[in-house]
Amino acid sequence: MSLRNAVMAALLDGGASGYDLAKTFDAAVANFWICTPQQLYRELDRMEADGLITARTVEQQRRPNKRLFTLTAKGAEELTAFTAQQHKPTAIRDELLVAVLAADHGDLEAVKASIRERRQWAEAKVERYERLRAKLLDGRTEDDFLATAERVGPYLTLLRGLSFERDNVRWCAKSLTVLERRGARLDAPT
Amino acid sequence: MSLRNAVMAALLDGGASGYDLAKTFDAAVANFWICTPQQLYRELDRMEADGLITARTVEQQRRPNKRLFTLTAKGAEELTAFTAQQHKPTAIRDELLVAVLAADHGDLEAVKASIRERRQWAEAKVERYERLRAKLLDGRTEDDFLATAERVGPYLTLLRGLSFERDNVRWCAKSLTVLERRGARLDAPT
DNA sequence: CTGACCTAGTCAACAAGTTGAGTATGTGAG
DNA sequence: CTCACATACTCAACTTGTTGACTAGGTCAG
Incomplete structure (x- = not known):
């Protein structure tokens, strides 16, 4: 609906x-x-x-x-x-996260490759959203825009998408570091 | 699937x-x-x-x-x-965002109330996830945990959930500020 | 002048997710 | 003693979302 x-x-x-x-x-x-x-x-x-x-x-x-x-x-x-109306909260619902949850018992290299791919995709999204943001602002500062624009809804939802993808990039980077260190440890245990 | x-x-x-x-x-x-x-x-x-x-x-x-x-x-x-396998990227898919997108032409007060409610919900989630994180770490530092734990998957996915909800809280706060200022402007235009 | 790609859709079948109600037993508070 | 709440499910109907194939014209590069 x-x-x-x-x-x-x-x-x-x-x-x-x-x-x-x-x-x-x-x-x-x-x-x-x-x-x-x-x-x-x-x-x-x-x-x-x-x-x-x-x-x-x-x-x-x-x-x-x-x-x-x-x-x-x-x-x-x-x-x-x-x-x-009231709106139910949602969770992320992402296959990649399911794969990461099972990564320890799965194909670690493949999971790392998936994370790398996702990071690239998220970076592309961030760039795209930033271009869209610049277009919406059209030279104005954010304060200026928010004070004069007819609609602020699209700007606010864009911000949400932007920070979501930024967060994805950060999380992908962190997870890769963790999984790489782990791979190293498993390959050459002391 | x-x-x-x-x-x-x-x-x-x-x-x-x-x-x-x-x-x-x-x-x-x-x-x-x-x-x-x-x-x-x-x-x-x-x-x-x-x-x-x-x-x-x-x-x-x-x-x-x-x-x-x-x-x-x-x-x-x-x-x-x-x-x-490869995993398709996902978007947020949140009714609240649909409502915010349409907020300028909808019931602004109700949307603000929904955002407030969501912020509270997200804050509760953050607390819950932080308790879970503390339980997983069990007194160890993150580095220590990551070096010794059998599985890191659950920790990494938990981190994703945590930062998602933190991001929700931040976004809700920002959106409320914007919409409140806007409400004020519309109520008393110069 | 041909083959790939863009516009602008349509159809059918299926898989996945949602909603609402119902069953049956046990525990603990007032 | 009763009522709400927890355990541990089940059934049916419905709405959404996904996948794959198909039509049909126009544009543009080689």
């Missing part, structure tokens, strides 16, 4: 097609909600059926037609109702 | 009943994987059918019988194979 709220929140910035959302989700929402295009299209159809959004077919030259979705009054209302 | 790997990783410490797991998951695994008891029991049945674990019924005086599950050789093998 939350995907639809995430979609509605994304549509606050104006209309978008399913394809747009599938792409820009990666920039605007993906720091805290990921989904496949298939999920998105299915949800969009349902949301249209429920009257939360309306679709307008836009004919394009040199491109396939697309359906532009916009939030309806009912959609905006439901979104507001959602913001008024 | 990852729940079963998480369960197997949890069983590395020795056998446990479904009920035990449902409870101790909260301590050992819940920092990165949450599930309901129902999910757990269903998965345990399937895992037994697949020969990854074996169940031994333990009759107890003054308590209902319980089934004690232990990892089989096949289970340990599959777990090792899992650690050798």
Whole structure:
């Protein structure tokens, strides 16, 4: 039920097609909600059926037609109702952590390789989020931005994604150090 | 498919009943994987059918019988194979963030209340994880522990959970400040 | 002029996660 | 003596999320 709220929140910035959302989700929402295009299209159809959004077919030259979705009054209302609800806390739910938990009885080298790969991925995400942040700030200081911007929500959620990935980088580095030292100890015990 | 790997990783410490797991998951695994008891029991049945674990019924005086599950050789093998796999990165997937994203067009007061509640929850988690950490360390320094412990996996995953919740606390505090200042500005614009 | 990649989707099948209720016994507080 | 709470589960229905394959036109490099 939350995907639809995430979609509605994304549509606050104006209309978008399913394809747009599938792409820009990666920039605007993906720091805290990921989904496949298939999920998105299915949800969009349902949301249209429920009257939360309306679709307008836009004919394009040199491109396939697309359906532009916009939030309806009912959609905006439901979104507001959602913001008024209580929200369950979530945990991380990461396969890599499961692998690390079992690393002592598993393939230590492979786990280390996975952590290295994850660190790189997280570093790339950090850079991406920082570029997005700079774009949002648009030369202003944070205080200035927060005082003048129409919406602060996207900035705050971006900050959360940013610090999450920074934390990932730090944790990956620390875990690698620990596991490498451990590998050394096991290879050459005194 | 990852729940079963998480369960197997949890069983590395020795056998446990479904009920035990449902409870101790909260301590050992819940920092990165949450599930309901129902999910757990269903998965345990399937895992037994697949020969990854074996169940031994333990009759107890003054308590209902319980089934004690232990990892089989096949289970340990599959777990090792899992650690050798690549693992997709995950995002946060948090309803509260969806609400914050939409906060500018939603019920600002309710969102602030939700953030406050979340901060308290996260603070409680931090304390809990710190107690767990102290218990794992058992008086030793971290270096000492890492050099002597049989398994470092549980410690590393605990650290991840800990820093995630610390980050949550920081983010909640910052967001509250921002939203409160904003509320003030909107109530009394110059 | 061909083959790879981009736009803009759709369909079907399945796996995983959530919700709500129900069973049965024992312990401890008031 | 009763009621809440803990142990130790089970069942069914439902909603979400994932995977893989498929359509169909346009662009651009070699």
